[in-house]
Amino acid sequence: MIDVANVTRYFGDFCAVDDLSFSIPKGEIVGLLGPNGAGKTTTMRMITGYLEPSRGAVRIGDINVQTEPEKVKNMIGYLPEMAPFYGDMMVYDFLRYAAAMHGIDSIERIRTVAGMCALEDVMHKNVENLSRGYKQRVGLAFALIHDPDVLILDEPTSGLDPNQIIEVRRLIKEIGRTKTVVISTHILPEVETLCNRVMIVSHGRLVADSPTTELTARFGSSVTIRVQVSGCSAAELEQSLRSLEGVKDAYPAGDAEAGLSGVLLSLEGKEDLRPVIARSVAERGWQLYELSQQKNSLEDVFRGLTLEGTEEGGAA
Numbered sequence: 595m596i597d598v599a600n601v602t603r604y605f606g607d608f609c610a611v612d613d614l615s616f617s618i619p620k621g622e623i624v625g626l627l628g629p630n631g632a633g634k635t636t637t638m639r640m641i642t643g644y645l646e647p648s649r650g651a652v653r654i655g656d657i658n659v660q661t662e663p664e665k666v667k668n669m670i671g672y673l674p675e676m677a678p679f680y681g682d683m684m685v686y687d688f689l690r691y692a693a694a695m696h697g698i699d700s701i702e703r704i705r706t707v708a709g710m711c712a713l714e715d716v717m718h719k720n721v722e723n724l725s726r727g728y729k730q731r732v733g734l735a736f737a738l739i740h741d742p743d744v745l746i747l748d749e750p751t752s753g754l755d756p757n758q759i760i761e762v763r764r765l766i767k768e769i770g771r772t773k774t775v776v777i778s779t780h781i782l783p784e785v786e787t788l789c790n791r792v793m794i795v796s797h798g799r800l801v802a803d804s805p806t807t808e809l810t811a812r813f814g815s816s817v818t819i820r821v822q823v824s825g826c827s828a829a830e831l832e833q834s835l836r837s838l839e840g841v842k843d844a845y846p847a848g849d850a851e852a853g854l855s856g857v858l859l860s861l862e863g864k865e866d867l868r869p870v871i872a873r874s875v876a877e878r879g880w881q882l883y884e885l886s887q888q889k890n891s892l893e894d895v896f897r898g899l900t901l902e903g904t905e906e907g908g909a910a
């Protein structure tokens with residue numbers, strides 16, 4: 595349904611989106627994740643035809659977004675991060691105007707969309723007087739009014755209170771049953787609850803693209819154990835623990851300042867290996883300073899994949 599092929603976008607000399615390629619079939623809800631400035635909004639604007647790629651092409655179905663933008667506008671509903679509102683219009687008038695923009699002259703359609711977005715109680719209020727949550731629902735109604743096949747939602751729950759977030763997520767999930775939806779967000783639990791698939795962008799590049807369940811199964815629920823000892827080198831420690839049954843991989847994690855050798859072990863299963871590790875260390879006559887177990891969250895995966903090259907990641 596959405597086909598992004600080798601799309602690159604420069605602003606002056608700065609490359610905001612760098613050779614991005616992906617396809618999204620009909621009926622998927624995809625979470626586009628990434629830190630501030632990763633290129634999510636730029637990507638979404640190119641998908642919707644509001645911004646031209648410097649290179650590459652975007653297709654929605656059979657339509658090339660760049661060469662036939664008018665056709666595409668009827669197929670896409672777009673909720674921008676900062677939705678522009680005609681503040682002194684009543685919600686009802688605003689939706690009528692939105693419908694007219696797509697050549698729709700049906701009160702019934704306005705009623706249906708108002709019902710979907712739970713706007714019935716505010717139809718005669720001015721948009722500018724609405725709460726942020728209601729404004730967001732008006733934005734969604736605007737995006738949905740022409741019953742598009744594809745919905746592009748840029749941070750749809752940002753700035754909402756917890757109750758409003760639950761409501762808007764419920765609505766998106768409902769919509770996602772029949773449409774292709776791309777959501778950009780910083781909120782990882784949102785992706786876990788809403789999306790079938792996660793794409794992570796960092797510095798304009800795609801660094802992960804996988805079904806949400808796979809990503810959480812592969813990383814989200816994985817267990818790591820951190821071990822710090824004295825009395826041996828980091829290499830000796832790594833070698834001895836790597837060979838234990840149930841250990842998948844080992845990474846150096848010493849504390850040079852404290853004079854300790856350390857490793858971070860990822861495990862194959864969920865069996866708690868701490869007693870085995872403690873025995874192994876003691877048998878060799880090393881002194882154990884730390885033996886701690888932690889579950890990785892999707893948040894850790896996200897940080898690991900996106901911090902590289904930033905100040906916080908220390909690799910700049």
Ligand SMILES: Nc1ncnc2c1ncn2[C@@H]1O[C@H](COP(=O)(O)OP(=O)(O)OP(=O)(O)O)[C@@H](O)[C@H]1O
Nearest residue numbers: 605608610628629630631632633634635636637675
């Ligand atoms: N019109 C523009 N002119 C110059 N630079 C731009 C323009 N639009 C975006 N950028 C730059 O491109 C990069 C990507 O911006 P973009 O808004 O796509 O990021 P984002 O992932 O959506 O970030 P956020 O999560 O903060 O919304 C940023 O460094 C931004 O400053």
